[in-house]
Amino acid sequence: MAPLIDRFETVFEKFNLFVAICVAGSIALFATLVPLDFFLRKMGLHGLEWLNEGAEYGLYAGVFLSSAWVLYKGAHVRVDIVLTAIPAWLSARLERAVDLFGALLCLSMAYFGANGTMSSYIFGTLPDKDLQIPNWVVLAVFTASFIMLAIEFLLRFRRAGRPDHKVTTDIGF
Structure with a gap:
């Protein structure tokens, strides 16, 4: 039976993949809805008034929530010039x-x-937009994403301590 931390790492990796797939799906959805909105407006029909702000919220949530998956995949911006210039044990x-x-x-x-x-939840603040998602929801996405990033950094710390550790750069699904 695998240790609990190994099982947690597996579940966390699958959760991050699920989040990344949802983010990719939301981008595909908005890429489909933008031309539809344009078509509806050109036909003189009501467009999707919420679409612009919905895309803003979607991109915001997507970038933050998928950042732990990006870190896991090694697809983030990384400068290895220092790591390659020093001895392997120090690196x-x-x-x-x-x-x-x-x-x-x-x-x-x-x-x-x-x-x-x-604070946002207690005061019940709302943005000055047509699509009013409470500010606490937006800030909760921020908070959750940094918790996920902290977990991934700690898992990277654990993986880097293994003798068979290799830096992964297999970008994509």
Whole structure:
């Protein structure tokens, strides 16, 4: 039987893949709805007035929520010039230190996001837009994404400590 942390890592990886697929689906949906909206307006019918703001919210949520999957895949912007210029044992230690720092930074961002989320929920703030999604929902996405990033940084820290560790760059599904 696999240790609990291995099972958690597997479930977390599948969850991140599910989120990435949902984000890809939302982008495909908006790519379909934009020409439909254009067609409806040109035909003199009511368009999808909410579409522009809906796409803004969708892209915001998609970018933040899929960031842990991007980090897992190694598809984020990364500069390895320092890691290749130093000895391998030091490179591995530096990579683990950066992963730990990333986790701590993400946890602090999640803390501040949670504070903002709670304040927004208590005060019931709404944006000045046609499509009014409460601000606490938007901030909750921010908070959840940084918690997910912190988890992924900690899992990277764990994986980097293994002797069979290889940096993954298999971008895509």
